[in-house]
Amino acid sequence: MKKNGIVFSILILITSCNSKESKTVMNTLLQSDWQLEKINGELLSDSMQIPMLQIDLAKMQLSGNTGCNSYTGSISELGEKDIVLENIATTLKMCVEGNYEDQYVNLMNQVKIYEVNDSSLTFKNSAEKVILEFKKYSGTKKNMRIHDIWSAVRVEGNPINRMVTVPRIEFNTTDMKFYGNDGCNEYFGTISKLSEEKITLGNVGSTRKMCPEMEFPQRYINALKNIDNYKFTDDNILVFFNKDEEEVLAFMKVD
Incomplete structure (x- = not known):
């Protein structure tokens, strides 16, 4: 009887451990x-x-x-x-x-x-x-090439006048966020969707400082809101396009 009791106790312990293990697997x-x-x-x-x-x-x-x-x-x-x-x-x-x-x-x-x-x-x-x-979420968030700090070189296909403050952007694909400066104000937001070719940005928030020249920063932000897909050129320029495949922004990597 004592032996049977020991065997019964061992079976309960094994069952308990297996139950706990399967629960942990499910939770993970x-x-x-x-x-x-x-x-x-x-x-x-x-x-x-x-x-x-x-x-x-x-x-x-x-x-x-x-x-x-x-x-x-x-x-x-x-x-x-x-x-x-x-x-x-x-x-x-x-x-x-x-x-x-x-x-x-x-x-x-x-x-x-x-x-x-x-x-x-x-x-x-x-x-x-x-x-x-x-x-x-199926996006390959880590170690993506876009995960970096970028400086704008073109807006709507036009080279940036070096007399203005050059906008910049940083994509953090680990946290699915972006932030930068539009040439006047700091801006920020979240990345809703991301793949190796497509990107969707969420709402763009920004500070509200007034600068002597506001037309160019506003053009930049409007262009940012229109991006739909992107690619890297042979000379390592990051180019964004709208849904009509028109170039809206281009950046070079900040060393």
């Missing part, structure tokens, strides 16, 4: 960068900035962009299916263009259940209704 699938695909079952519009979500299981934290502001939060509870997100806070930037921020943040605060696999993440509310659907 959450550790990724996710791009929102649907809200309440409806596909998002490509004309608006798409919210992003990054989950860090080591810190039990989440972060991302709402389509307007950056946000952070914490994971207070996490099981094989249950999840509780708390303390979701956003920056307070005012965004002129339409976005999903209010709806997205409201639904993130309702998340109670999740389903995850190698390519998708689904959040449900307490009534088990699907409210948010994400797909794994």
